[in-house]
Amino acid sequence: MLEGTIVKGIGGFYYVKTLDGIYECRARGVFREKNITPLVGDKVIIREKTTDKTGYVEEILERKTQLHRPPVSNVTQAVIVMSIKNPNPNLWLLDRFLLLAEKENLYITIVFNKIDLEEDLKTNIFIDTYAKAGYRVITTSCKKSIGVEELKSILKDNITVFAGPSGVGKSSLINKIQPGLELKTGEISDKTKRGKHTTRHVELMELDIGGYILDTPGFSSLNIDFIQNVEDVQYYFKEIKKYSHMCRFNSCLHINEPECEVKRQVEEENIGKTRYENYLSFVDEIKSIRRY
Ligand SMILES: Nc1nc2c(ncn2[C@@H]2O[C@H](COP(=O)(O)OP(=O)(O)OP(=O)(O)O)[C@@H](O)[C@H]2O)c(=O)[nH]1
């Protein structure tokens, strides 16, 4: 018996990383009977056959967390990458990612990359907005090797969703942290010759320093229709939630109600204007979904 982590699952096969390398495993029938599906990220006990590195998943150890989209267990945090310039941060997308990460109760870090392109970071509105909101914000430059060690220490020993739009420098950052990391996961799929033409699957990329990065664009869906009521949108905005109990009305949606503390804090610039605008647009979206 060996303990390991499922790093990939394709077509009923689970690839389990152990101290003795990767084993291609099937799940025991008992899981199907109990309607339990092993997930990528699961810590498992396998019964192994060392001759051909195959085995059976015998036991799934208790899950710390479970992401639904994509389906992965034991993810502890989200790192959301934007570039400070070229391309400019897409704040709608950032707030959308944040909402989804908040929903999954992940510890969140926002990375602003390409800071070599920006002279004045002290007055930068993006950094300011998210630091004020209460997020851990770090700034990096792949070009000048700034902040890479800090990011490394954040990733160490965690299973991390690494999200961000195209062109912000995610690959460059990962490459700085561990050259050849992507190549390694390529080797796994070459060896097994499976899943090469299947649809996107979830895969964990192992870091030498300890921990894994989820090899997906992050959240496979940007849908927020899980939010049942317009009143609930505010719970996914850290800083709006923080001030909302000081509004005059309990039911305040912070739109045009009188004596709204949230709106006051936006005016005082303690809540970023763009955050508030995106909040309003998400409220509108939920309203229109629930209208019928
Ligand atoms: N000036 C500057 N350019 C950078 C930095 N990091 C990455 N770039 C450049 O930004 C471009 C995009 O970088 P990638 O690492 O491919 O970005 P990505 O987020 O992985 O993009 P996708 O693969 O499309 O998801 C490349 O031309 C990089 O050289 C940085 O810190 N500073």
Ligand SMILES: [Zn+2]
């Ligand atoms: Zn209010």
